[in-house]
Amino acid sequence: MSVHNAPKAVTIKTLAKLKSEGEKFSCMTAYDYCQAYAVSNNGVELILVGDSLGMVIHGHDSSLPVTVEDIAYHIRCVRRGNVGSLIMADMPFMSYYSEDVSLQNAATLMSEGAHMVKLEGGAWLTESTRLLSERGIPVCAHMGLTPQSVNHLGGYSVQGRDPDAAQTMIDEALMLQEAGASVLLLECIPEELGERITKALDIPIIGIGAGAKTDGQILVWHDMMGLWPGRPAKFVKNFLKETEGSIDDAIKLYVDQVKAGSFPGPEHSYE
Numbered sequence: 226m227s228v229h230n231a232p233k234a235v236t237i238k239t240l241a242k243l244k245s246e247g248e249k250f251s252c253m254t255a256y257d258y259c260q261a262y263a264v265s266n267n268g269v270e271l272i273l274v275g276d277s278l279g280m281v282i283h284g285h286d287s288s289l290p291v292t293v294e295d296i297a298y299h300i301r302c303v304r305r306g307n308v309g310s311l312i313m314a315d316m317p318f319m320s321y322y323s324e325d326v327s328l329q330n331a332a333t334l335m336s337e338g339a340h341m342v343k344l345e346g347g348a349w350l351t352e353s354t355r356l357l358s359e360r361g362i363p364v365c366a367h368m369g370l371t372p373q374s375v376n377h378l379g380g381y382s383v384q385g386r387d388p389d390a391a392q393t394m395i396d397e398a399l400m401l402q403e404a405g406a407s408v409l410l411l412e413c414i415p416e417e418l419g420e421r422i423t424k425a426l427d428i429p430i431i432g433i434g435a436g437a438k439t440d441g442q443i444l445v446w447h448d449m450m451g452l453w454p455g456r457p458a459k460f461v462k463n464f465l466k467e468t469e470g471s472i473d474d475a476i477k478l479y480v481d482q483v484k485a486g487s488f489p490g491p492e493h494s495y496e
């Protein structure tokens with residue numbers, strides 16, 4: 226069997242090369258076959274099957290009820306629609322509380338079709354990150370606002386504003402990179418901290434509410450398409466509104482604006 230004529234798929238090496246060449250890349254969530262096709266077919270490098278599905282698909286009031294089987298089900302849907310993007314699976318709440326448990330659950334999601342997994346947290350994930358990456362599972366660390374810890378954080382608020390907290394975030398990001406993380410996602414932090422971390426680390430940095438200076442950007446499908454009935458976060462932009470209802474054009478516009486560095490603008494970023 227030959228795969229030599231297949232379209233070139235995005236891998237973690239592609240993202241690393243884009244960072245080294247100073248080219249921005251775009252990421253979006255998708256949860257089903259048609260979304261995955263639209264996202265990947267319109268030039269988005271990375272699809273996240275995020276645990277945001279607990280809220281935007283299942284209607285829960287947080288991502289905490291999401292299970293490994295929920296993510297596995299949506300990975301199966303997304304892999305059938307994907308045409309060459311890198312598929313990242315979110316590890317849901319309590320699916321990585323120990324090293325052994327994280328390896329077992331990450332292996333399940335990789336067997337279903339994920340190309341990498343994402344775990345929320347800092348230094349405490351060093352050994353799990355090392356274990357997974359040594360066993361051939363690429364890891365994306367998720368720092369800043371980590372929604373699975375909403376009860377511990379006391380709400381969905383901007384993280385890293387205090388200089389000590391900012392320095393801790395930088396130190397812990399470096400620890401996770403050293404342990405083998407291939408990508409880092411930063412959520413809801415001041416733009417200046419997003420820039421410092423992006424410069425301090427060699428691995429590609431994806432931002433959501435982390436300013437314009439990160440290597441890549443990510444948005445949730447339902448936010449981009451104006452489908453979420455609640456109040457949108459500051460970092461959200463409804464791209465569908467700008468393209469007279471064409472989903473393909475909305476995704477292309479997002480990709481173009483991320484590549485050009487015009488999204489996110491100052492109105493979508495935190496100080």
Ligand code: KIV
Binds near residue numbers: 412
């Ligand atoms: O679950 C998700 O969609 C996420 C994004 C907000 C980054 O983690």
